[in-house]
Amino acid sequence: xxxxxxxxxxxxxxxxxxxxxxxxxxxxxxxxxxxxxxxxxxxxxxxxxxxxxxxxxxxxxxxxxxxxxxxxxxxxxxxxxxxxxxxxxxxxxxxxxxxxxxxxxxxxxxxxxxxxxxxxxxxxxxxxxxxxxxxxxxxxxxxxxxxxxxxxxxxxxxxxxxxxxxxxxxxxxxxxxxxxxxxxxxxxxxxxxxxxxxxxxxxxxxxxxxxxxxxxxxxxxxxxxxxxxxxxxxxxxxxxxxxxxxxxxxxxxxxxxxxxxxxxxxxxxxxxxxxxxxxxxxxxxxxxxxxxxxxxxxxxxxxxxxxxxxxxxxxxxxxxxxxxxxxxxxxxxxxxxxxxxxxxxxxxxxxxxxxxxxxxxxxxxxxxxxxxxxxxxxxxxxxxxxxxxxxxxxxxxxxxxxxxxxxxxxxxxxxxxxxxxxxxxxxxxxxxxxxxxxxxxxxxxxxxxxxxxxxxxxxxxxxxxxxxxxxxxxxxxxxxxxxxxxxxxxxxxxxxxxxxx
Amino acid sequence: xxxxxxxxxxxxxxxxxxxxxxxxxxxxxxxxxxxxxxxxxxxxxxxxxxxxxxxxxxxxxxxxxxxxxxxxxxxxxxxxxxxxxxxxxxxxxxxxxxxxxxxxxxxxxxxxxxxxxxxxxxxxxxxxxxxxxxxxxxxxxxxxxxxxxxxxxxxxxxxxxxxxxxxxxxxxxxxxxxxxxxxxxxxxxxxxxxxxxxxxxxxxxxxxxxxxxxxxxxxxxxxxxxxxxxxxxxxxxxxxxxxxxxxxxxxxxxx
Numbered sequence: 001x002x003x004x005x006x007x008x009x010x011x012x013x014x015x016x017x018x019x020x021x022x023x024x025x026x027x028x029x030x031x032x033x034x035x036x037x038x039x040x041x042x043x044x045x046x047x048x049x050x051x052x053x054x055x056x057x058x059x060x061x062x063x064x065x066x067x068x069x070x071x072x073x074x075x076x077x078x079x080x081x082x083x084x085x086x087x088x089x090x091x092x093x094x095x096x097x098x099x100x101x102x103x104x105x106x107x108x109x110x111x112x113x114x115x116x117x118x119x120x121x122x123x124x125x126x127x128x129x130x131x132x133x134x135x136x137x138x139x140x141x142x143x144x145x146x147x148x149x150x151x152x153x154x155x156x157x158x159x160x161x162x163x164x165x166x167x168x169x170x171x172x173x174x175x176x177x178x179x180x181x182x183x184x185x186x187x188x189x190x191x192x193x194x195x196x197x198x199x200x201x202x203x204x205x206x207x208x209x210x211x212x213x214x215x216x217x218x219x220x221x222x223x224x225x226x227x228x229x230x231x232x233x234x235x236x237x238x239x240x241x242x243x244x245x246x247x248x249x250x251x252x253x254x255x256x257x258x259x260x261x262x263x264x265x266x267x268x269x270x271x272x273x274x275x276x277x278x279x280x281x282x283x284x285x286x287x288x289x290x291x292x293x294x295x296x297x298x299x300x301x302x303x304x305x306x307x308x309x310x311x312x313x314x315x316x317x318x319x320x321x322x323x324x325x326x327x328x329x330x331x332x333x334x335x336x337x338x339x340x341x342x343x344x345x346x347x348x349x350x351x352x353x354x355x356x357x358x359x360x361x362x363x364x365x366x367x368x369x370x371x372x373x374x375x376x377x378x379x380x381x382x383x384x385x386x387x388x389x390x391x392x393x394x395x396x397x398x399x400x401x402x403x404x405x406x407x408x409x410x411x412x413x414x415x416x417x418x419x420x421x422x423x424x425x426x427x428x429x430x431x432x433x434x435x436x437x438x439x440x441x442x443x444x445x446x447x448x449x450x451x452x453x454x455x456x457x458x459x460x461x462x463x464x465x466x467x468x469x470x471x472x473x474x475x476x477x478x479x480x481x482x483x484x485x486x487x488x489x490x491x492x493x494x495x496x497x498x499x500x501x
Numbered sequence: 502x503x504x505x506x507x508x509x510x511x512x513x514x515x516x517x518x519x520x521x522x523x524x525x526x527x528x529x530x531x532x533x534x535x536x537x538x539x540x541x542x543x544x545x546x547x548x549x550x551x552x553x554x555x556x557x558x559x560x561x562x563x564x565x566x567x568x569x570x571x572x573x574x575x576x577x578x579x580x581x582x583x584x585x586x587x588x589x590x591x592x593x594x595x596x597x598x599x600x601x602x603x604x605x606x607x608x609x610x611x612x613x614x615x616x617x618x619x620x621x622x623x624x625x626x627x628x629x630x631x632x633x634x635x636x637x638x639x640x641x642x643x644x645x646x647x648x649x650x651x652x653x654x655x656x657x658x659x660x661x662x663x664x665x666x667x668x669x670x671x672x673x674x675x676x677x678x679x680x681x682x683x684x685x686x687x688x689x690x691x692x693x694x695x696x697x698x699x700x701x702x703x704x705x706x707x708x709x710x711x712x713x714x715x716x717x718x719x720x721x722x723x724x725x726x727x728x729x730x731x732x733x734x735x736x737x738x739x740x741x742x743x744x745x746x747x748x749x750x751x752x753x754x755x756x
Contacts, residue, residue: 095755223631224612228595229556229576253750268614268635269657274684274748278655282630283570283589283608292549292569296592299526299550300574 004088007046010067011055017063018042024055024064029423029435052416054425086346097347100419100429102246102340102383102405105350109338110357110490111389114396115499117480119467126469128460134470135456137400138162139237140306141330142374160330161305163236165400166195167456168471169390171448172335172381172402173219173241173310175201177254177263177275178342178419179408179429180436181208186411186444188212193445194452199402202241202277203254204266210234217308220297222251223277225267229300237331238297239308240290242281245339245382248312248353251279252343258422260431287320291327298328306330306377313337313359313382314352318366325367325376332367333402334359336382340405342429343420356382357396361494364397364476373397373476387458396494397476410451411444511538518544522568526550533559547587552578552597569606572599575616588625591618594640600726604646613640613659617719620644621727622667627651632686634658643723647692650677653742654700657685662719664734665692679703680742684749688742689716691734704745712741 011032020042024033032048033055035041049066056064073081086097119125126133140162147156171187184198184206191198192215199217204226209216213234220227221241232238243249254267254275264271284290294307308331309324311317321332336356341349360380367373380393381402393401409415412426419429427438459471468474482499483491491498513532517525525548532540533555542551545565552561552572561580563571566587572580573592585603594613601618607625610618615638623646630651632640640659646667653661665674674694681700689708699705708716716735724731 089755093755096753098754224593227574227593227612228614229554229574232574253753256748264635268638269633270635270685272747273657274750276631276655276657276682276684276750278631278682282627282654283592283611292589296550296553296570296573299523299553302527302530302554 001092003092005047005085005092006071007049007069009049009051010046010069011044011049012065012067013042013044014063014065017061019061019063021060023058023060027054027058027425029054029425030418050416050418050425051414052418052425053414096345098343098420099346099349099417100341100343100421101415101417102338103350103353104415104417107337107355109383110355110486110494111383111385111392113484113486113490114357114392114481114494114496115484116388116391116395116462116466117482118465123467125467126464128457128464131464131469133460133463134472135167135459137165137168137377137471139165139331139377139379139399141376144374161303163197163306164195165197167452168394168398168400168459169384169452169455170196170217170379170400170402171198171407172339172404173199173201173217173239173244174342174404174408175203175219175225175254176206176266177203177258177431180427180431180439181206181262182436182439182441182444183408183411183428184209185441186439186448187407188216189441189445190448190452191215193449194456196452197236199239202252203263203275204268205231205234206262206266219310220293221277222279222281223275225269225275225277228268232297232301235305237306237308238301239310239331239333240281240293240297240329241310242284242290243310243312243314243335244341245312245335245337245353245356246341247344247348248314249279250344250348252277255422258431260433263431287323287327290324290329294328308333308379310335312339312352313354313356315354317354317359318362321363321378322366322370322372325372329376331377331379331399332363333379333381334363335402336360336380339382340408341419356380357393358493360393360396360398361496365495368476387455387462390455391459391462391474392481394471394474395477395480396496397478399475406451407448410447411439511536512541513537513539514541514543516543517548517565518546520548522548522550526553529561530554533557545584552580552599558597572597572616575599585622586620591616591640591642594618596638602727605644607649610640610642610659610661613642614638615640617641617722618643619723619726620646622646624648627654629653629656629659629661629688631655631657632659632661634686641719643719645723645727645729647674648676651679651681652676653680653683653686653688654678655682655684656680656688656744659686660715660719661686661688662716662723663688663690663692664720664723665690666729666734668692674698680744682749683742683744684747685744687712687715690740690742691737694740699742702745702749703742706741706743708739708741712739 149156187198202221217237218235309329310333313336337353377399424430427435539560547568549568570589576595579598586605588606591610594616597616601620604622626649643662680703721731
């Protein structure tokens, strides 16, 4: 069938600069560049270009540039080019449209409508370069009250397991199979170096990475892939995945062609078979059932580590989070509307769930109202882009944040949204061994650690400016936030006052 | 509590009446790490997670009714229940054996990767859901009676055998949606089932020589646990249910 889809991008090659070296051909995984033997010339197929910029960055003579195809349709706010193209794609295939990464639609980004406070005259700001500044965070259930022992100058109260992190930014769940082993290793090494945590996702943990166990969050999801006693024992934290922001309520299908020999060893399923993650966990139909799995995992690890429960941010998140805490979750994880994925139906990614800022504010408020906020840490994800977002999230009530997209961008991702194809030109979201080499775990770990280091320094600057010397003092302190351009209802849900008030 | 515990050599007896599951399981852990080879649990009334986090083969005899998630994440022990088992028995089991002298509840063997479960009577809904196999591991569930709906749903590997011994002459298995989403493994049914009761991903075949070898092996084990004659069970007609595709959802997507 002839496709009615026009090229999305145009590849422009400067003939003055091009030396016909064919690097662009080797770098492109979508065959957008090719060698024309007849004319002895490197050429392009615009229709294949996905706009990932791999060829641009690897062209030794800067001969290439990628532009959006300016081919304009007649103006129509309703029938925008993307909408038209999606209809064409479905007319040509009859299937569910898949996509990768997070929601790219113009839903309001509340981080951009929140501003932070700083000290002026009436309280001194602090220079973090000269004075100690603490970002250390303990994740886990905190007791209602603590009793001190008279004789040992220690705690009489027995604490439930706590995990100490030095920077309140964790790497979110990305499964091996979706991303490559080199990406997992980069994340694990960077997390270990920076004193934070990374998350295996639901595809199991490769034996080579067990040595990073104490900095590892292992996930238990509906498919239970790779979940066995050794996997649970090695982890610092166990996370039950109920849902993810990019596809709330939806299961996952890792296609058989991605289940390579190596992927099969961590998922513990035969090579080449589909790895189906059912939409629900069939042993969890209620809060009581969730409690059963939470305590099953605690029993299986003899109460030695916190158990987190991750849900997608949806309309009833606050009530559900209350149930999660009462079900024994030591960490409540909320993943918002803009959370990314290796593959999801586009219609789900773009239309289901609520913005993380609203979910966080309402969950934190609800847990406080019920007097159980201390019983669980709250970690959020889905659209954290920089340290400013981190500071705002902490002020809204988060104990820490997860980053996924930001971490992948640090590794080279340019958000071309082709993760579901398995042909990631940056070698990140693929199991093709020829491509996974494009991420060197040593360099990857360096880039990720650099990112966290940069954010840590900035967070300390932000805290210092407020006259605060510990992140703990900002946590849930919404007086340090003001809203800009928000309605009364939005301000009320966020629990934030208007700028100027 | 301590006085209820009597150690005779490597056999440990525990009276579980009035003991919360957390304490009970802590005592099982202790007993196993102290080298117990056999544990007898008396007066079990719904305590959950028995058999979890015990990392070596040990025989556990349970008298009473163990609670949900019996043998969850289990890796080696052999559990015999002298009574009924509840939901989630053998949940995500890696290795070991559970023998139930009675009925078992819903989702038995959920996501089990290895080990065996034998149930003398009936099981509830979604038995064997998403069972798996991997290398030398292959989860096996043998049910003497019949099952409720969604038997073998999402099955990705392993062997599920439903014997229907308590069905009367001319009675069918009543489960609907059998093998829905099945993409691996095999189900053997003794007794009849109608086409409409099966998931659309399921094919039906007559068992072949190698199927009968599998049946011979596991039906014999079943029979020896519960005092049946394997040959009499095996004389009856069996049918084999298998996944039509290993990629049931391969054609769902546009890109």
